[in-house]
Amino acid sequence: MPAPITEEQAHRDRELLLDAAERLFYERGIRAAGMADVRAVSGLPLKRIYGFFATKEELAVAMLRRRDERWRGSLAAHVEGVADPRERVLAVFDWLGAWFAEPGFRGCAWINAYGEAGATSEDVLAEVRAHKREFRAQIAGWADAAGAGAVAEAVFLLAEGAMVTAGITGDPAPARHARDAADALLPQRGTTDDR
Structure with missing residues (x-):
């Protein structure tokens, strides 16, 4: 069973996700950058990403x-x-x-x-x-x-x-x-x- 995610780790993951989204959305555009791209750049699984932001x-x-x-x-x-x-x-x-x-x-x-x-x-x-x-x-x-x-x-x-x-x-x-x-x-x- 994996260890529970700490608040500190959740904060780091959220910032990493926002960094990836900002880079991709600014470079390519919101529509052109898919969630799979965000996943690849952030290194976070899609389930984790959608846990932070539903859409x-x-x-x-x-x-x-x-x-x-x-x-x-x-x-x-x-x-x-x-x-x-x-x-x-x-x-x-x-x-x-x-x-x-x-x-x-x-x-x-x-x-x-x-x-x-x-x-x-x-x-x-x-x-x-x-x-x-x-x-x-x-x-x-x-x-x-x-x-x-x-x-x-x-x-x-x-x-x-x-x-x-x-x-x-x-x-x-x-x-x-x-x-x-x-x-x-x-x-x-x-x-x-x-x-």
Whole structure:
């Protein structure tokens, strides 16, 4: 009789499974990567995988949720390391540019998931919308702190457009172009958006 699985082992297995799903779903797409692929990459038996997540959709939602925490946390750490509030807003685009230049960059995981499953999965759609809402709120917070609340939505749309364009072209330059456009929109130091 096999030894019972400890909580620690269950946690490690779940993280291993989410790592495998994230890699496969991001590289190939949610629909193209089958559960047999997830099994092969994770090394976990299908019975164990389905013990964690009853469906591939549940696995995809959990993967997106975990990726959101890490992605937005990394962005916040970078941006909040910048002292000047105006430069913080622009630092969003510096962080995006570095991400776009990473090997294996395939665009925004949430936009990709929406394109694949947003029309057929309410849970995936809800997770994509939650991520975009939180990302927008981050940008709005940084823009407000810079006295640029009036242009927060435009800055958010510049970031989103840069993600889509970089994902399609495979070129990190859209981050720089979007940064330049955001710089032109932001009030200059010593002014506010109440002009």
